[in-house]
Amino acid sequence: MNTQLSPQERERLYSLIREKLDLGGAECPEEINHTTIVRELPGVDSMKLLRLLGAVELGFQVNLGFEAVVQVRTVRDIERLICASREQYAARRIPSVGGRP
Template identity: 70%
Template sequence: MDTRLTPREREQLYSLIREKLEPGGAELDDTTMVGELPGVDSVKLLSLVGAVELGFRVNLGFEAIPQVRTVHDIEQLICDSRERYTARAS
């Protein structure tokens, strides 16, 4: 299974990050340290994880929160969740 988001999905992820974490003018890329964006706290991270679950129709769970360090980590969590679902479905 493909472990990368499509360009459209990646833009959706970046949009959710901008909406939930309000990083101001901070640039976002795969290596952006999410927890170091201005004003980010645990409540905002929880809100982001919930929005990602709804937006991408995946189940990340609360255990995903400490795993979120970079934007790439979030992408990987989405892909891992999809792989687990595919494995269970087959």
């Protein structure tokens, strides 16, 4: 399973995180990266996290599921969830041999 985003997708994810968690100003002392602990970012609460994950689903065209909320600790966890969703979708799309399901 590919558990990494391309550099462009990763930057898009970081931008989405800054936007949805309102981290554009000086109150965010660190740059977002894969080791950033999402719940420790300034002002993050459960509703903002839900909105972020919903935006990730729309922006990356994936289905993370409700369990994603408890699985996300770091930004890397969000990346893994995106890649896992893509893998699940791809596995369902592979045609069967001989035309049988």
